Amino acid sequence: MNILNLLLFFNIGGPEIFIILFVILLLFGAKKIPELARGFGRGIREFKDATKEVQDHLEEGIKEDDKKKKA
Numbered sequence: 001m002n003i004l005n006l007l008l009f010f011n012i013g014g015p016e017i018f019i020i021l022f023v024i025l026l027l028f029g030a031k032k033i034p035e036l037a038r039g040f041g042r043g044i045r046e047f048k049d050a051t052k053e054v055q056d057h058l059e060e061g062i063k064e065d066d067k068k069k070k071a
Contacts, residue, residue, distance in 0.1 A: 024036075
């Protein structure tokens with residue numbers, strides 16, 4: 001799910017995004033935002049890696065189960 005789909009899912013438009021970004025800027029300040037964005041990006045990357053690992057593990061189990069049924 002990409003960001004656009006997520007925004008459409010929550011029905012968030014342009015003005016809402018502007019308000020959210022403005023509040024984030026007020027709360028954290030301009031110097032902290034790049035650090036927060038990097039942390040957020042790392043978190044998303046770790047989540048994707050973990051999801052792929054689980055998916056690969058499940059597919060491997062399915063393949064092994066199919067081999068056992070054929071044998």
